Amino acid sequence: MKIILKKKKEKSYSTGKGLILFLIPTVVYLLIFHYLPMSGLVIAFxxxxxxxxxFGSPLAKNYGFANFINFFNMPNFWLIIKNTLVISVYSIVVNTILPIILALFINEIRNKHFKKTVQTISYAPYFVSTVVCVGMIFAFSNYEHGIFNTIAKFxxxxxxxxxxxxTWFSTIYVVSGLWQGLGWWAIIYVGALANANMELHEAAVLDGANRLQRIWHINLPTIIPMAIIMFILSVGNILSVGFxxxxxxxxxxxxxxxxxxxxxxxxxxxxxxxxxxxxxTAIGLFNSVVSMVMLIAVNKIAKKVGDTSLW
Amino acid sequence: MKSINLLISGLVLSALISCKPTSNYDLDNFLLHGTEENPYQIVKESQTLKIFVPRGSQNPHFNEMKMFKKLSEITNLNFNFTEVDSSAYTQVRSATWEDKKNLPDLFLFNNSTSEQVYYGAFGALVPFNDDEVKLANGYKIGNVIDNFMPTYKGLLDNNFNINNGLNAKKVATFADGKMYSTLSVNDVPRDLTFKMFINQQWIDNLQEDGVQIKDAVDIETIEDYIEVLKAFKKYDANRNGKDDEVPVTAKELEYLRNYILASYGYAFPGIELSGDEIIYVPKTEAYKKYLQTMRLLETEGLLDISTFSIKTDAQMAQKGLEHRLGSFSSAAAYLTVGMNYESEYVCITPLKSSYYTGTPMQWGFSTFYPTGAVIPSGTNYIREVARLLDIMYSDLGIQLIAYGEENVDWQWDNEEKTSWTFNVPNDWKGTQEEYRATITPNVGTASALYWKNDFVGKMNDAILTKLNTMSSIYTPYIKVVFPEEVKMTNDEYNEIELINASLQAYQLNAEYQFIKEGKNTNGEDWTKYLSNLDKYNVGRLEEIYQNAYNRFKGV
Structure with missing residues (x-):
């Protein structure tokens, strides 16, 4: 018996060894392009x-922390942090909730052609470049001929x-971002909904549950773990609002x-x-440290409260 | 297999040879005075120089430009350009300095003063006026200007024949007494400042209708100017039967703020030298007057309602092409209103006001900047580069970088050489400037080493001639707000950059709030604004500039 077990273990290890080889390119890639460049962070000091x-430049004043001190003492430090957080939190909230709603809606469409059309139309704006998108924002909000003002005047x-x-800046930023990304982000949830247990649905129908009740009690819990993962990842980028x-x-x-x-x-x-x-670089490092702390904290909270986490 | 091995060995060998830049430099290949047949020839056997240049979006590749083809032909030098897009110029340039073994032989155009202060201190740049200059191989060549740049030396000694009070040598010389760059020189009036246009045809129309307003040429004060703008707004000045006139516009207030501010005694909404004192203008009473005037333009509907969200020249030109603009600032009127209405617009002089009755002033560029060409130490080709630059400062070089080769791209109209005509091929589909971009990098980001009025100003072109005449009204009033002769230390430059990064954003936003949102310039808002300026280290900013200026003056 012992011999059989040992043989099985050896076999699985040797199979695993082969698989580990597949990891090498990724690990090398991560080391060269993600970890090695981190040595450049030294210039923050x-x-x-x-x-x-x-590696030849002199150490900054205050034992290397002068750049950080300058940043924290900057007169508009808190304004910049506040603006970053407002845009970021606003985006996270809207971009987490609305794609879920859209995905639930798409999932309920029975006509396949209509479903595909809705999906295609909703994610097409994702491929519009940022510059074109901003050009459109300027055109739409033009004082004389912009569509927003024309509607307002009407x-x-x-x-x-x-x-x-x-007043309008963060809303315009978030809503235009939502227009671009809503359909794209919903794809993930539509995919997750495909894994909803059909037996549960059948049982619920037999028990007399209506469509809304099934969405609330079956579909939503199916995608909540995915939503939490997405939320944790977003919080990890809370200070990294796109430039x-x-x-x-x-x-x-x-x-x-x-x-x-x-x-x-x-x-x-x-x-x-x-x-x-x-x-x-000092600002970038500060940003990364804050993001990492936030990520770990939110991950821990999520694990404790909902039993879903990144690790 | 054997042939593959041979090929690989050959490639490796050639790579190794090319990695050894200094060992096979032939001192005798250089020609100090050219040859009898060709005084411009610089080397006997063809030699390649590595040149780092900024490249604008409308420029073709440098080695395709006629100017460099001609220079290559007459000097026997080949050029290997590292062309860097203007949007990534600073980053790529920094990265270039990291790789010290592969530095170019020449940084041509756009060499910032601050960078020269920094790298000069490390001995990384060749000082053009140092008697001890050596090649990378240790061979002493002495003073580069004295020994290899006779044309440039003559121009420096005669201050480029420009008598506006600025001393070319002082501008070119850094605090350590060395010249790390040749000068960028510009004495063409139309390119030394912005131009403020007003529609004279609209004024004529209104005068015909009996409205009492001054002609453009008679507008001398801000009060006169506002009266004309009010009339543009009140009446149908463009005679199209619609109430659609926009009396004055600007791209995010660009240059309009300088123009209006100047009528209150300062030319620039930032650091400015007044007498011997450095002042941060946005904290002054004059700036307050400027804000009040701008607020008046806003509340009376004279200022384009979209001014603060116009971000491109094309956006501004939209209303111009619709014949709706009364006044604006532009490099040339046709760029904003098109050729159909170009003739209606004339320039107006700098203004005074009831608050400021001194000499009018107009914000402008300096005629000299120490930004032309820099040679990194560590090259053997200092003499070759120096002679090449000297040619670029000669009449031939000035002509080449401006409009190309004589009798090919342009020709004199008469024997007295009082005017010349630019030859744009009949089958050329683009604009004149687009054609010029095929000849010279001067169209776009790179400025000419010497943009000389004695040549450029003689161009036979109706629009440019008119523009030259109109621009000349600004020449006596141009104010360079901080003298180019004054250089700072590296620490000072760094501190200024840090302060400005926060201050400029705050100041622009505050300006908007006073003009558009009607914050009170006489009450608590103004006091709070001044106190915020203090928090943004305006005092320290003034102190840095004042110290540098005092050092320069020897105080």
Whole structure:
């Protein structure tokens, strides 16, 4: 018996060894392109200059922490953090809930052709580039001929320069993002719904449950674990609001709401006459540390409360 | 198999040879005075120079440009260009410095002063005026300007024949007494400042209708200007039967703010030198007056309602092409209103006001910038590069980078050489500037080393001639807000960048709130604004500039 067990173990190990070989390219890729470049983070603690290079540049003042101190002492530090969080939290909430609703809706469509048409139409905007999307936003919100103001005027409202306003900025950003990504994000949930237990549905029908009750008690619990995973991943990127779209949408009127971490970093690193690479890296590192802490915390909470987590 | 091995060995060998840049440099290949037949020839045997350049979206590749083909032909040099898109220029340039073994022989155009301060301190740049300059192989060549750049030396000694109070040598010289770059020189009036246009035809129309307003040429104060704008708004100035006139517009207030602000005694909404004192203008009473005027333009409906969300020239031109614009700033009127209405617009002079009655002023560029060409130390081809640059400062070089080769791309109209005509082929489908981009990198991001009015200003072109004449009204009033002669230390440059990264965003937003949202310039809002400016380290910013200026003045 012992011998048989040993043989089985050896066999599974040797089979596993072969599979482990498949991992090598990915591990090498991760090491070279994801872990090795992290050594460059050292410039956050330096007064980096490209002539002396990453490992030759002098240590920054205050034992290497001058860039971090400068960042925390920056007069608009809290404004930038607030703006970043507002846009991020707004996006996370809307982009987590609405794709679930859309997926539940698509799942209920019985006509296959109609279902596919709805899916295609809803995810097509995902392929529109950010620059084109922002161009459309500017055109639609044009004071004289924009569709938003035309509708507002039709209903007796007053036209306004929406992109010049702090008030509208985050909404325009989130809603346009939702228009682009709603269908795409819903695909994941539609896929998850395909795994819903049909026996449960049949039993529920026999028990007299109506469609809404089945959605609430069967479909929704099916996709909740996936939604939690997506939510945890989003929280992990809470300070990493995409740069291009916000930057392109910025006007001097909305800077009070649109100056976020990534646009500030761009301003100070790449738009500057002397790029402040060390300072920008320090901001990036701060961003990563906060994101990591958030990710771990939310993951732990999710595990405790809902028994679903990333690890 | 054998042939494959041979091929691989050959490739490896050639790669190894190409990795050894300095060992086979032939000192005798260089020609100091060219040859009898060709004084421009720089090397006996053809030699390749590596040149780092910025490239704009409308430029073809540099080695396809006629200018460099011609330079290559006459000098016997070949050019291997590293072309970097302007959007990624700073990053790629930094990365280039990381790889010190493969530095180019020349950084041509757009060499920032701050970078020169930094790399100069490491000895990474060739000082053009240093008597001890050596090639990478240790061979001493001495003073680059004195020994290899006679044309440039002559121009420097004569201050490029420009007498506007600016000293070319001082601009070119850094705090350590060295010249790390040649100068970018521009004395063409139309390119030294922005131009403010107003529609004279609309004024004529209204005067015909009995409205009492001044002609464009008589507008001298901000009050006169506002009266004309009000008339544009009140009446059907464009005579199309619709109430659609936009009295004044600007792309995110670009240049309009300089123009209006200047009527209150400052030319730039940032750091400005006034007498011997550095002032951050947005905290002054004059700036408050500017905000009040802009608020008036806003509330009276004179300022384009979309001004703050116009982000491109094309957006601004939309209303121009519809014949709706009364006044705007542009490089040339036809760029904003098209050729159909171009003739209706004329330039108006810098203004004064009841608050400021001194000499009018117009924000403008300096004629000299130390940004032309930089040679990294570590190359053996300093002499070759120096002679190439010297040609680029000669009449031939000036002409080549402006409009190409004489009698090929352009020709003199008369023996007195008072004007010349640019030859755009009849079958050319694009614009004149697009054609010029096939000749020179001057169209787009790269500025000419010497953009000389004595040549450029003689071009026989109706629109440009008119533009030259109109622009000349600004020449006596141009104010460079901070002298280019003043250089700072690396730490100072860094600190300025950090302060500005936060301050500029705050200041722009505050300006918007005063103009569009009607924050009170006489009450608590203004006090809070001033206190915020302090928090954004305006005081320190002024101090840095003042210290640098005092050092320069020897205080």
């Amino acid at each position: 330096e007064d980096y200059n490209s002539y002396q290079g990453i 209903f007796g409202g007053k036209p306004s320069n929406m992109l010049e306003s702090d 291009e779209k916000v930057f392109l949408m910025q006007t001097s009127g909305n800077l009070g709401a649109s100056e976020i971490l990534s646009t500030y970093t761009y301003r100070v690193s790449l738009m500057s006459r002397i790029p402040q690479y060390s300072y920008a």
